[in-house]
Every structure is written in C-alpha cells, then in structure tokens.
Amino acid sequence: MAGETEHKLRGNYASMRPDFTVDQAWGAYSEAEHELWRRLYRRQAGLVPRYACDEYIESLAKLDFGRGIPRFDAVNTKLARATGWQIVAVPGLLPDFTFFDHLAHRRFPVTVWLREPDEFDYIVEPDIFHDFFGHVPLLFHPVFADYLEAYGKGGVKAQGLDALDFLARLYWYTVEFGLVATPKGLRTYGAGILSSGGEIAYAIESERPNRLGFDLLRIMQTRYKIDTFQETYFVISGFRELFDATAPDFTPYYSALRPLEPHAASAVLATDRIVHRGREAA
Ligand code: HBI
Ligand code: FE
Numbered sequence: 191m192a193g194e195t196e197h198k199l200r201g202n203y204a205s206m207r208p209d210f211t212v213d214q215a216w217g218a219y220s221e222a223e224h225e226l227w228r229r230l231y232r233r234q235a236g237l238v239p240r241y242a243c244d245e246y247i248e249s250l251a252k253l254d255f256g257r258g259i260p261r262f263d264a265v266n267t268k269l270a271r272a273t274g275w276q277i278v279a280v281p282g283l284l285p286d287f288t289f290f291d292h293l294a295h296r297r298f299p300v301t302v303w304l305r306e307p308d309e310f311d312y313i314v315e316p317d318i319f320h321d322f323f324g325h326v327p328l329l330f331h332p333v334f335a336d337y338l339e340a341y342g343k344g345g346v347k348a349q350g351l352d353a354l355d356f357l358a359r360l361y362w363y364t365v366e367f368g369l370v371a372t373p374k375g376l377r378t379y380g381a382g383i384l385s386s387g388g389e390i391a392y393a394i395e396s397e398r399p400n401r402l403g404f405d406l407l408r409i410m411q412t413r414y415k416i417d418t419f420q421e422t423y424f425v426i427s428g429f430r431e432l433f434d435a436t437a438p439d440f441t442p443y444y445s446a447l448r449p450l451e452p453h454a455a456s457a458v459l460a461t462d463r464i465v466h467r468g469r470e471a472a
Pocket of ligand 2: 325381382
C-alpha cells in the first residue's frame, strides 16, 4: 500500500539501519497480537478462493502462516529457493527511493507492527498483515517476482527524472489494486484488495467502480485515493502483460505525460477499453 500520509507515520524508526531495515523481534509479539493475526487470516483465507487469482491461491496453499504472526527468516528460506527474493523487516512506509531500491535488489519491505483490534476492517498505512498476506505469496511467482524487480529498477531510474508520481500510480493500480481476467471471470492479484475484508468482494462484484483494460500510460496519468475503496480498477490479461509493459525505457513516457493534466480516479475516457462502466462513473 502507498501514498502520501498527512498524519505522522506509525512504527518505530529510531532503531533502524541505514537501509531502513530493522529486526523483526518475533518474540516481542503478544498472544493478543497472534490471536488478532489468526482472526484476520481466517477471514481473508475464507474469501480468497472466490476472489483471488489461481497464482495467489496456489502460493498461499504452500505457505502455512495462519496459526500466528510468521517468522520472516523461516519464510525467507523458502522464498530464496523459489524466486531469490527476501523479505526485509521495516518500521513502516519508506521513502520512495529506498523502497524502489529494495525492490530492485529483490528485497520486499514488510512492516513489523500489527494493526489495533479496532482496525480489523480498515487500515490506511500498510501493517504486517497487509504486507505479508497481501504481497508475500505472489513473491513466490516467478513472472510476478520479475515484474516487481523490473519495477524497482525503473523506480530507481525515475528518481533522477522526477517521475515517482507516475510509477507510484503504476504500483497502485497493479501491485496494490490490480485485477486479472481469467477463464473463471475477474480475479484479484492486488495486495490492497487481497488483504481487505470488504474490498476483496467489492473490487470484483460491485456495480459502482469502473473496471478498465490495462493501459500503462493511462494508469500513469490517473490519480488514486488512499483512504477509500478504489473508483477504478485496471484489468490485465496475465502477469506476462505486466512484465512486458516494463520492458521499454519509461523516459519518453514521462516526457509525454509530464505536461498533461492527470485524470480523476473516477474518469472514463472514450479511448478506454471498458470491462465495466461504474454506476457512478464521471
Ligand atoms: N514503503 N514500506 C513501504 N511499503 C510500500 O508499499 C511503499 C513504501 N514506500 C513508498 C511506496 N510504497 C509507494 O509510493 C510506491 O509506489 C513507491
Ligand atoms: Fe502494499
């Protein structure tokens, strides 16, 4: 999950290393936190079969972290073998450049703190449940893992080109809130949806939001909201389409997009491939 946060960031940044990583301190989690984790996991695991893409479901089935907050080092042993990725413990949201640099080196930052019980249904900043349940399973999928690394490398380059907004939008509408078309209908692969009790059904079933065909430039030019369900979702045909989209050098895209006014999150354009026009489409 991403986006500017007006309020002070949560998490303890005091003891972090220069690359913003910390120790997970797994022994410090309370029994109450493990119980909250089990409740969050049980709810989402019950929804995943109906709404998540097969690649996510297959990965989740191989991981066994429903009985309590997982130990990052135990998962890293499996993850290294699968795709060469590692998860690194972080205090929370990182500066864009640091975040991209971790992805570019196949390190996924996972927040160490867990939400409060009264945030069971919604949280604005990514906590360990969002990061781990939402993002970690797909790190085991080779093509998606390659997309994330390519995305991170693009981000490191974009830093110098003042183009982070464009990449943040691409991350938001794919890694966080992406949908994929499958023979069984629309399914989600976006971590922000997979880890959300309410949005996982809304993103697939609600008449309200738009659902539009994946279009890299369109996405880079479209604003997003960080504290409501999405007004528009973008649909890929498969992870290969995502990976191929990151093949070209993005520099000319940034030059073409920079002078243009971004579209509102609810916009529907005549050039859009419309999978579903939302009931409240502008
Ligand atoms: N930091 N820990 C963490 N997790 C994120 O998902 C994250 C971040 N920093 C920036 C960010 N996401 C987004 O702005 C990306 O689009 C870069
Ligand atoms: Fe996220």
